[in-house]
Amino acid sequence: YRRDLESDGLTRLALEAELRKAFISGEIHAWYQPIVDLKTGVIAGFEALARWVHPKRGVIPPDHFLTATRDLGMMTDLGAIIMNTTAPLMARWFRDHRLPQGFFVSVNLSAPEIERLHLIEDGARVIRDHNLPRKTLKLEVTESVFMSEGTGAVKTLERVLDLGVRLALDDFGTGYSSLGYLSRTRFSSIKIDRSFVTAASRGVPEALAIICAVVALAKSLGMATTAEGVETEDQARLLRLAGC
Ligand code: MG
Ligand code: MG
Numbered sequence: 756y757r758r759d760l761e762s763d764g765l766t767r768l769a770l771e772a773e774l775r776k777a778f779i780s781g782e783i784h785a786w787y788q789p790i791v792d793l794k795t796g797v798i799a800g801f802e803a804l805a806r807w808v809h810p811k812r813g814v815i816p817p818d819h820f821l822t823a824t825r826d827l828g829m830m831t832d833l834g835a836i837i838m839n840t841t842a843p844l845m846a847r848w849f850r851d852h853r854l855p856q857g858f859f860v861s862v863n864l865s866a867p868e869i870e871r872l873h874l875i876e877d878g879a880r881v882i883r884d885h886n887l888p889r890k891t892l893k894l895e896v897t898e899s900v901f902m903s904e905g906t907g908a909v910k911t912l913e914r915v916l917d918l919g920v921r922l923a924l925d926d927f928g929t930g931y932s933s934l935g936y937l938s939r940t941r942f943s944s945i946k947i948d949r950s951f952v953t954a955a956s957r958g959v960p961e962a963l964a965i966i967c968a969v970v971a972l973a974k975s976l977g978m979a980t981t982a983e984g985v986e987t988e989d990q991a992r993l994l995r996l997a998g999c
Contacts, residue, residue, distance in 0.1 A: 775827065839877070862894055913941075926946065951966050
């Protein structure tokens with residue numbers, strides 16, 4: 756027994772209780788981060804990301820509440836909020852704006868959500884019902900999905916592809932980076948984790964080498980690459996040079 760164990764436990768318990776309440780009272784929202792085509796500078800799409808808009812503490816990023824959400828078994832509730840707000844929003848964007856060719860919205864998919872295929876089917880149905888172009892919806896999965904779900908995940912993802920949804924491999928290079936899954940599943944793009952982007956722009960040659968290797972790997976497999984966490988012109992220039 757240590758005193759800090761007690762305070763850690765209590766903090767956690769309080770967070771979980773608050774989080775449960777947040778889900779019920781509508782404090783969990785989808786925010787949209789632009790994905791820019793480095794060649795043209797045009798916004799090619801958006802990634803839907805979860806934010807907890809806390810009445811007192813303000814906007815809380817997902818790394819502060821995703822673990823608790825997972826522990827509470829509420830990942831599918833989170834996925835439902837994101838999908839159910841994003842799909843109709845996409846329909847509205849297409850109706851009200853002239854969007855560039857191939858415009859898409861990315862939604863992150865966690866391991867427990869893969870089992871709830873109806874969530875994805877709902878999103879795909881909205882696209883069909885509103886006559887949006889096929890492939891408007893992109894799902895981002897991480898390698899951990901394959902680790903926990905194995906071949907079941909591959910089968911489910913095959914069905915997802917048949918619905919006209921595209922797949923991106925998220926956080927590539929931070930997990931197991933299985934080249935087997937990369938060759939067996941029809942991903943349309945690979946996402947380079949922000950840690951590589953940050954390191955490369957700080958002049959770490961290994962990080963830049965890894966970015967170049969991932970870009971080359973993706974190219975030879977006919978996939979696109981998306982880099983995360985691009986916040987400065989210098990980072991954009993570096994990634995453009997790398998062919999991202
Ligand atoms: Mg993602
Ligand atoms: Mg990511």
